[in-house]
Amino acid sequence: MPALRPLSKTTCSSCGVRELCLSVGMTSEDSERLSKIVPQRVRVRKGAALFHAGDPLRALYAVRFGFFKTTLSSEDGREQLTGFYMGGELLGVDGISDNVHVCDAIALEDSEVCPIQFNQLEKLARELPSLQHNLNRILSREIVRDHEMLLLMGNLNAEERLAAFLLNLSTRMFTRGYSPTAFVLRMTREDIGSYLGLRLETICRAIAYLRDKGVVRVSGRAVEILDIEKLRAMVNGCARDAKRG
Known part of the structure; x- marks a missing residue:
């Protein structure tokens, strides 16, 4: 079985973690439009990489179920773990700034994600204020998580x-x-x-x-x-x- 395996297409309205993901609070019609830019679910086997540092940003990945870690590697090979992600959370936002991922995302157990094509997501977010709001909320959550990490390390x-x-x-x-x-x-x-x-x-x-x-x-x-x-x-x-x- 390949490490990354495409699965059948699904809809945001039928997803078990939709209340935690990008479609929260959206109307059925808007949620259906979001579903159309998710080509198909992807199964990620335990230990496999969803993406690596240096890979071009093509999609954000909504975790449908499972658990991931993200890591950064220094030039001398040392690895720093930067986060853990579970169902309803979004992977890949590290690549938005320069269109290149800066970390590796590794599955800690057999998991499933919904790839959301980023260029299409940006376009749709301009048309749907509720989607733009949810995307902003998720990006803000990442900033808050970074601040909390600094607090942990410093105090x-x-x-x-x-x-x-x-x-x-x-x-x-x-x-x-x-x-x-x-x-x-x-x-x-x-x-x-x-x-x-x-x-x-x-x-x-x-x-x-x-x-x-x-x-x-x-x-x-x-x-x-x-x-x-x-x-x-x-x-x-x-x-x-x-x-x-």
Whole structure:
């Protein structure tokens, strides 16, 4: 089976994650027009690349289901993980600035995406204010995500970074109708460490810390949040302030 496999065409109105994607809030007629610029769904096997850094921007990719990571590689071969994407989120916006992708997008499990031809998307967005609004919202969300990452790197210690990461996943799971307190991590601990700017051993110590404090229960990649308010307090600095007092 090829790493990328075209599937039959689908419509935005029948998609299970349409309320999180570009078609949210659009009329049935406008949603149908959006569907027409999605040629066909594409299945991406676990470990396969949807696109690589240096590839020309041809489409944005709405994740229908599955999980992806994006990575940047330095000239000396070091890899920095820059984000995780799940159903209802949009991959490929990194290529909009210069019409070339700057990162790799790798499937962390068997996944499915809807390619949206970018030149046609731009044209349609000029005709449909609701689509332009949704596209702007998604681009703004990317900026906010970058700002949150800077906050993680600059102000939080290892345990707080991990707490913020788990809270972010919890919120995104809840938005998709899944349990916000019990879920399976699709990424490795090495991936988490790369994303949070921490070594693997530091991630392991941070997990042990949260486990010993009774905040989470971790078994392999299965995570159960036992005290979500403590997690929030850690990220907000309350735990650190209390310790100083």
